[in-house]
Structures are given as C-alpha cells and as structure tokens.
Amino acid sequence: MALFFLHGIVDEWSSSFVNRNYGSRAALEKHLRARSTPYGRWEDGSQVDHLSVDDSTRAGAEACLLARALGHEVVFFINPLQIETGEQYFFSYLDAFIDACTVFHIQYDGIAYGLEDYSARRRFRRAVKTSVKGLASDEAAARVKEIGTLLGAAETQPAAHALPPTLDNLRQLAAAGVRIENHGWSHIDIAALSRSGFAEHVVKGRAWIRKRLDRDSRLYAVPFGVSAVPEEWAELAGDAYFLAREDFAPTQLTERCWNRHDLTPRLQDS
Ligand SMILES: [Zn+2]
Secondary structure, eight states: OOEEEEOOEESSOOSSTTTTTOEEHHHHHHHHHHOSSOOOOGGGGGGSOEEEEESSOHHHHHHHHHHHHTTOOOEEEEOHHHHHHOOOOHHHHHHHHHHHOOOSEEEETTEEEEOSSHHHHHHHHHHHHHHHTTSOHHHHHHHHHHHHHHTTOTTOOOOGGGSOOOHHHHHHHHHTTOEEEESOSSOOOGGGOOHHHHHHHHHHHHHHHHHHHOOOOOEEEOTTSOSOOOGGGGGGGOSEEEEOOTTSOSSBOSSSEEEOEEOGGGGSOO
16 A cells, blocks of 8 residues: 655646646656556555545646546545635745746845756745745735745736636536545644644634535645644544655554655656
C-alpha cells in the first residue's frame, strides 16, 4: 500500500510558477493507464494504493474526473471557503505575480531578494509563503496583493486553472464517484491554530460538506501537508488524517495519520 496525491492537471504544461504545483493531463493519463491495478477505495485499506487530490481548484477537479474516467478511485480534499466565496488562494495570486513580475529585486520583511531567475524567485516565494500561511485567508491574500504591487504585477490575475470549482461542479464530481473530503474550512497552516481554532477549522469544513453535498466527511488532509496534528487533537480530525511529507514513507504513520507522496514531479516531464 502506498498513498499518492497531486494538486491537479493543466492541458498545456510548461515550466512556470502558475504550473509548478500541477501536472500535465497527458502525463497523468499515461500514469493512470500504466498502472496494473487501479487506485482503490479508502475502505479497501492496505490491499490497494490510494490517490487523492488537494485544494479547491479547477485543475484539481479535472484530475479527479480523469481518474474516474479511467477507472480509478480518488478522494478530493477541498477547502469549502473557496467554493462558497469564490475567493482564490493567496498562493495562486503569488504564483501569477511572480510569473508576471517586472522587477529584479524586492525588499520583503527587511530582507533583499533577487528575482533574476527561477531559483531566486523560488526562494522569495518560499519566504512569502512562510510569512503568510498562518494568517486568515483574506489577510494572507491582502498581504500578497501588496506584494503584487511591489512586483509591478498588481493587475495580473491567477491562472484560470486555479479558479475554484463551483458547487455544481462539485456535485458533478460527486455524481461521477469522486469522494469529496475535508481539507479544512480554509487553507491555513494548522501550526498557527489553537485547539479550538483547529476544531472550528475541521468542523466547519465537515458541516459544509454535509450541508451542501449531503455527505459525511470522515477524512481530513492537513493544509500544506507538513504540520502533524497534535496527538491530543487527532480525534477532532475524524477517522484518518493525511500529511504530504517527502521525509516519511507514503504509508500509515500513527493510528490516525497517513502520509502521502506527491505525484507531481513525475507528471511534469512531457
Ligand atoms: Zn492544500
């Protein structure tokens, strides 16, 4: 048994920040067709490998539909905030701003960053992400939009594939057999939350799925995939919760915690 995840697919993949967390449709199709056994249901446990897709984006919805069309089970971990409000992730803005940036240096939080090439831009992206990922989503987006101005890219919009799916889209996915589960109400770093804040983050997401999709959510994927849920909070997360760490094996780690590996790097070659 091994667990894999991705964030979604785009039709025409090329190297850019707006595509960096996505794979190509052709590569995912090839990967899914090449498997000797399909990705299985969560209930099938250790007999099968598991596939999930994180975040409320159209690219994620497309990956789920492709998996179902090719006979695979898939779990879609969504943030209801994006579906309910149409608000986009701060990182979707940040990636679009970095791709469109018209300056070569930036001063951020008292540190000077070069922006001359991909790896320099990545360093800057990581610094911004680290500083805003624990903020409420509207604050994080507002901070990143200020950065867009400094980058000379304020008018740039996130990529179309990063837009949230609509509620109707989600209902179509559910009807196609995609299992919709909880990525928390918003995409906040849980390390920034108190116990009650974490409880609200999980419960509000779960309640939305019940209200809008008439499903019981029992699975939860941690936003950013790095921060473990403290043991004494684990039962708040439901039957199982999921990380996304390359430094652990993609399997069960503790009673309720499973780890997943990112398929994306192997979907960006074509
Ligand atoms: Zn996520």
